[in-house]
Amino acid sequence: MTSDGSLQKADFGTIYDQPDPRAYFLTLEPFDYVIPQHGAELFARLLQARGTAQARRSRILDVCCSYGVVATLMKTTLDLAAVYAHYRDATEQALTSEQLVDVDRGLLQEHPEPGSPTVIGLDVAPRAVGYALATGALDAGVAENLEVNAPSAELCALMSEVDLITTTGGVGYVTERTFDRLLDVAPESVWVAAFCLRTYDYGPIIETLSTHGLQTERLPQTFPQRRFTGPEEERWAVAEVRKRRLDPAGKEAEGYYHAEFYLSRPASEVEQQPLAQLLPE
Numbered sequence: 001m002t003s004d005g006s007l008q009k010a011d012f013g014t015i016y017d018q019p020d021p022r023a024y025f026l027t028l029e030p031f032d033y034v035i036p037q038h039g040a041e042l043f044a045r046l047l048q049a050r051g052t053a054q055a056r057r058s059r060i061l062d063v064c065c066s067y068g069v070v071a072t073l074m075k076t077t078l079d080l081a082a083v084y085a086h087y088r089d090a091t092e093q094a095l096t097s098e099q100l101v102d103v104d105r106g107l108l109q110e111h112p113e114p115g116s117p118t119v120i121g122l123d124v125a126p127r128a129v130g131y132a133l134a135t136g137a138l139d140a141g142v143a144e145n146l147e148v149n150a151p152s153a154e155l156c157a158l159m160s161e162v163d164l165i166t167t168t169g170g171v172g173y174v175t176e177r178t179f180d181r182l183l184d185v186a187p188e189s190v191w192v193a194a195f196c197l198r199t200y201d202y203g204p205i206i207e208t209l210s211t212h213g214l215q216t217e218r219l220p221q222t223f224p225q226r227r228f229t230g231p232e233e234e235r236w237a238v239a240e241v242r243k244r245r246l247d248p249a250g251k252e253a254e255g256y257y258h259a260e261f262y263l264s265r266p267a268s269e270v271e272q273q274p275l276a277q278l279l280p281e
C-alpha cells in the first residue's frame with residue numbers, strides 16, 4: 001500500500017540490482033514466481049517454429065533480462081525449480097558474490113542445452129547485467145533505460161542481427177517507448193514475444209509495433225506469473241483487471257497474477273501462418 005493508502009503492485013525494486021541473484025530468487029520463490037519458465041519454453045518453441053536455428057545460431061534480445069534468468073533457462077537443461085534450489089544451497093553455503101560467479105559459470109557449462117540461442121540482455125540494473133555477463137548466461141548485455149534515453153551505439157550494433165525480442169515480467173516497467181526505440185534499430189524481420197500481466201494494457205505497445213510493420217496476435221490461454229504478496233495486492237490486481245473488463249474468476253481471484261502472451265511479426269508472415277498454426281496446442 002502507498003503512503004496515501006492507495007493499493008498498488010508490490011515493489012521488489014531492492015532485489016533487482018544486487019551483486020548476485022540470491023536475494024532475487026529467495027524473495028520470489030515463496031510467491032511461486034514462474035513466468036521465466038513459461039517464457040523460456042515458449043521462446044524456444046518460437047525459435048524452432050521460425051527455423052532460424054537450423055541455418056545459424058538464433059539471436060535473442062531479452063528486455064528486462066535481470067540476472068539472465070530466461071537466458072539461463074534457455075541455454076541450459078536446468079528448469080526454474082533447479083535454479084531456485086541452486087540459490088537456496090548457495091545462500092546456505094554463504095559464498096561471496098565472486099565465488100558464486102565461478103560456481104554459476106560452472107553450472108551453466110555443466111548443463112548446456114544443445115542448439116540454444118545467443119542471448120543479449122537489456123536491463124536498467126547494471127549489477128544484474130554484469131553478473132549475467134560474468135557467468136556467461138548472457139553473451140552480451142547493456143544496462144540502459146530506453147524509457148528515458150535513445151539506445152547506445154553498442155546496443156544499436158547488437159540489435160542489427162536480432163531475430164527475436166523477448167520479455168517476461170517487464171511490461172509495466174517498460175512501455176511502448178522502449179519498444180519503439182528498439183524497433184527503430186532492429187532488422188525488419190524481427191519478431192517480438194512478450195508476456196504482459198492482465199493488470200496492464202498491452203494495447204499501446206501493439207499500436208507502436210504496428211507502426212513498424214508488425215502485426216500482433218495473442219494466445220487464448222493465460223499463464224500464471226506469481227502469487228500475490230497479500231490481500232492488498234490481490235484487491236489491487238482484481239480491481240485493475242475488472243477495469244480492463246476482464247473476468248478475474250479462476251485467475252486473479254484465486255490469488256495469482258496471470259499474464260497474456262503476445263507475438264508480433266511482419267504482417268505477411270502472420271497472414272501466411274497465423275499464431276494458432278505456428279504454436280499449435
Ligand SMILES: C[S@@+](CC[C@H](N)C(=O)[O-])C[C@H]1O[C@@H](n2cnc3c(N)ncnc32)[C@H](O)[C@@H]1O
Nearest residue numbers: 016036064066069123124125145147168169173
Ligand atoms: C520482475 S523483473 C523481471 C526479470 C526477468 N525478466 C524475469 O522474468 O525474472 C523486472 C526487471 O525489469 C527491470 N527494469 C525496470 N525498469 C526498466 C527499464 N526502464 N528498462 C529496462 N529494464 C527495466 C528491473 O531492473 C528488473 O530486472
